[in-house]
Amino acid sequence: MAEAITLREREIRFGGVRYGFAVGHGPTSLSALTHRLAGLDADRFVIVADAGLTEDQIGEIARCAGETAATTVLSVPADEKTKSLGAVDSLAEQLIPTGVTRRSVVMALGGGLVGNMAGLLSALVFRGLRLVHVPTTLLAMSDSVLSLKQAVNSSVGKNHLGTFHAPVFVWNHLDFLRTLPADEVRSALCEMIKNVLGIVPDRYAEVAARLRADAEYTPEDIAFFIDLCVDAKSAVMCEDAHERGDALVLEYGHTIGHAAELLTGGELRHGYAIGLGMLAAARIARELGLLSAADEAAHRELLVLNGAPTVLPAGVDPEEVLRTVALDNKRGYVRGTAGSRDLILLEGLGKPHRPGGALITQVPEAVVRLGIESITSEVA
Template identity: 60%
Template sequence: MDSSFDAGATVLREIRFGEVRYDFYVSAGDGAWDELRRRLSLLDCDRFIVVADQGLPAAVVNKVESVFASVAPTVALAATPSEKAKNIAAIDELAEQAIRAGATRRSCVVALGGGVVGNVAGLLAGLLYRGVRLIHVPTTLLSMSDSVLSLKQAVNSRLGKNHLGVFHPPTLVWNQLEFLDSLPVEEIKSALCETVKNVLAICPERYDWLAANLRADGRYSHAAIAGFIDLCVDAKTRVMVDDRLEKQGGLILEYGHTIGHAAELLSGGRLRHGIAIGIGMLAAARISRLLGYLSAADETAHIELLARNGVPMAYPDDIDAAAILQKVRFDNKRGYVRARADCCDFILLDGLGKPHLNDGSLISQVGTDIVWAGLEAVAATATLEGAA
């Protein structure tokens, strides 16, 4: 992506995951909204149901609502952007509101917000009348570069993260880069942990480029942000082009997520998703090294990129390792391989860009003693000196 984004531009890519195709726009500047109106007018939609993050600035919601309303009747519904509120009860409430507002099979659900709202709206679209069209208008870098590049739509159960869901593709994704201008830098850095994951696990040939472009202060131009998004599109397309359901090679996208998801839930929302995944990758790298799969140099490569991104590399000291281990036992990857006693399911690496295979599967059963050692490597008091 070139520097024209800093002056205003719109770039369209077609996302291809197996037989699924959808348009993915990255835009900047006021002129881009006319292109969105043109694209929406082609959908022949009788109503837009905008599920909006209730914490978004009113100006953002009003702008997006006005663009959609210029094409078809539009209703805005509020969603709570928290993991605690990402549950089936929220779907039920939104579905009732949408139906009462006149939603039909010709309607489109619009997800306006970050990853949590995208998941909630996505599952609503997948379930409403057994499936209506979905449009993503993400407002965070994490959703632009990660969650909208997936067909998975899910909410949490009382026992764990993303236990209840469906596969439901969007019709289009519209990324307006100005939405990121007011985000806290910590949220930008959190999102870039998933970009780091893509380089470590999928496209290590981009390592030097990413290392050179990451900034510990988390401040980037629109052109730089567009470049990160482009990298993530390339990485996800590489592993999902023949695995749209992310059950085979696409499982590599779960690298760092086993421990990461557990800690994220236990933090009660205090630990941002990307930060949790970044630390989860450090734990997975240590586990991979302890099992003899990953070299010390490749483990250090994890630390280098996360350090350049300026993020914490240890969990808060009030998140208990034993509680993390208990949550890991309910991870949503269970069942891909036959379970063994006192083992947990992990995605591990043999090297950068080289997932470890266990009888052809990316899922490895890891003993709890080794998992515990991985957790100790990212404890709040850890120095990570053993990585050198």
């Protein structure tokens, strides 16, 4: 990693919640993490680690924690199929006998999936242990840790079971990204693209100039992308920490995207699914007279520059996607209407549609179907 980015720290503010957010690499980052952990005065650290990480990667963070207090490592598969209450209960059965107390700290070491499981675990044990996020993927660094939401899947849908629980701080150690597959980088940047389209369209040109289909980025590029996501999410969450008002725009593309992701059993990467969901939402908004052809094209342009897919994987049935959309966890923000589905739409880049003041638009099922069908082939 280039020495230009050694350690940067800033504060995240979501409503009345504040927590530290550091981005760094190399020995400076690790020694600073050790110092920060020591300041927590914890009697034990329990690291919930992605089982796919190497022993060296887990060992680095375990050594930082172990210099301060007794440390236990629990591993969990980063698999969408294991993101369940049963898996959280299994972690709790391993965690509680270690001797944790209310002074102990849970550390989430992995991507967004592991972060959610560890986050929910920390929220539930003793009705709330302290949480530290050490994300190891770009998607987690730029998106999932920038939220208070901690949730797992039910047997019928994504993120149905959860609560809000803030970390005490987030430590982004960029060295973890050295071996990240290109597809993981592209997937993460789809969420960043969502922030550009929905919140900060004034950053469109500079993002378009930086995006590369080969996903070969410098540390400075990665820091730029992370900073942009922090700025965008802070703009809508500063007075909406629970993401029920203005911050609902962060769910743009997620209704159809989550359905596609669920139907593939997680084989379709989360960010890619959200990118496809945004393309479908843009087509729906255009059909409803909300978006111009140019704004719809702007969605596709950024995704193509990013090297992300623009059609659903073969074998995904549009009718199954439509049926799964009916189980989306955003239902109920507005009174339901028979034959319609609740979506978040734009009426211009950076301009969420607000019928009746809410960010939820009730869309006739036939129009939702049309949007889904628009991402089943390259013909737009």
